[in-house]
């Protein structure tokens with residue numbers, strides 16, 4: 001990624017300043033820059049450090065939300081999901097089979113079948129065949145064969161359907177990098193303190209970078225894509241007790257992150273074997289794949305607290321991710337709820353890690369995105385889902401373009417492949433050959449292609465030049481040393497936590513939360529970034545301290 005500083009942003013003559021480097025802000029930057037606007041993008045933490053790096057990883061077409069959001073919204077979401085799978089991010093988004101068991105015999109089978117048929121039909125409403133196969137109904141026997149761990153007591157059959165799945169933080173950094181490749185000035189670890197206004201119009205923002213340097217950045221329009229922090233930056237917003245309110249008062253989520261600081265709380269097994277409760281509201285669990293026997297993901301209905309909810313169990317490499325459509329505060333409760341559906345309950349000792357989103361799921365989950373223009377020069381956008389980010393961004397930029405006089409072209413992002421997507425299918429077909437040429441096992445090549453797409457060529461070229469990069473990473477052998485090098489050189493990883501938690505997902509995929517891998521990764525990062533011994537020690541100590549406290553967020 002082209003390095004950018006606050007001074008670059010200050011000197012730039014920006015059409016649009018985008019605040020918030022989650023999936024929506026990244027999408028807005030990409031949409032705007034590919035329409036010909038001069039764009040700046042700032043993020044207070046790391047790219048994807050907010051909700052976008054802590055999702056359940058499903059790129060869903062809105063099935064669970066069908067009754068709430070209606071067929072039209074579901075059709076639009078499915079179209080976006082299929083675009084990602086087929087055209088813009090086939091290297092990152094892959095299909096995942098999901099199984100929805102029936103418990104009440106024929107009436108339920110008919111009702112759910114009808115809902116799923118509507119869901120399938122929604123894919124065809126745009127006169128294009130669906131990218132994923134339609135649903136099919138399964139007998140009780142087939143359910144037992146596909147998911148032997150399920151308690152079969154009252155299961156009468158199931159529906160099988162397909163969704164997309166993605167490494168959410170990787171999708172976010174890839175959208176940011178794609179936007180940067182078209183000229184967006186993108187700067188992480190830089191918090192916007194307040195919006196600047198002249199005669200009631202927003203004309204830019206005041207921001208502070210990781211080193212504490214402040215700058216005033218002018219822009220003809222500003223898009224706020226700060227997720228749950230949306231309203232806090234509005235002039236006149238009610239601030240926290242220690243911050244003075246008023247139009248000119250500094251606002252925002254606080255100081256930019258310290259090196260290695262985390263934006264989210266987490267949860268993990270404590271020394272007594274119980275799972276520590278997260279501070280934030282919605283938790284996901286990570287289990288070893290072997291602990292739950294199933295060759296498909298699961299959607300399990302769970303009624304309680306007066307609301308219908310669904311648990312989802314999604315395959316994630318050699319692991320499962322367990323989440324819910326409703327907020328679960330307590331990981332133990334989530335585990336107990338999952339166990340209710342299984343032949344053998346799963347104890348907390350089987351949980352590899354748990355992660356919590358820094359913000360609750362919120363009532364907007366799965367709903368249409370909200371776009372507001374509270375004052376001239378300002379657009380607020382709140383996204384709906386991973387699948388919907390591109391369309392949400394398009395609508396936000398449409399609104400911003402109107403504020404700029406309406407002369408810019410329409411969105412083209414439905415035809416802009418993300419970095420690594422162009423030519424991916426051919427490279428995937430050549431993976432055996434590529435693996436032989438690179439001198440690595442085919443499984444490794446598949447791992448690289450599904451994370452970097454055609455950018456894998458950059459890693460392979462580096463491996464050829466520096467054979468030590470071919471080695472598995474000590475403490476997290478699923479990854480290669482080359483991936484640490486690449487994350488630092490190309491993906492704006494500047495802190496140990498950026499690398500262990502988001503460029504890789506080592507924190508959630510290892511029993512120790514990345515503690516074992518931390519010293520080696522820090523050594524490699526120090527060599528690339530020129531850290532002195534004190535900085536290296538501080539990075540490791542800070543990371544390990546949080547991991548051991550059980551408050552680590554993967």
Ligand SMILES: Cc1cc2nc3c(=O)[nH]c(=O)nc-3n(C[C@H](O)[C@H](O)[C@H](O)COP(=O)(O)OP(=O)(O)OC[C@H]3O[C@@H](n4cnc5c(N)ncnc54)[C@H](O)[C@@H]3O)c2cc1C
Pocket residue numbers: 019020021022023024025042043044045046047048049050051052053054055056057058059060190191192193225226227228229233251252253263282283357359360361362365381382383384385386387
């Ligand atoms: C528990 C949970 C599970 C979910 N699971 C799924 C799922 O499986 N599939 C799905 O499609 N969706 C899921 N979602 C929804 C999804 O996470 C959101 O729709 C999406 O991430 C929203 O992206 P965003 O960019 O709007 O917000 P965020 O990712 O939160 O980004 C906002 C960014 O703004 C930054 N920011 C805030 N203030 C400032 C400031 N002053 N200056 C600079 N930057 C600032 C923050 O640091 C943050 O990175 C889930 C949500 C939750 C909470």
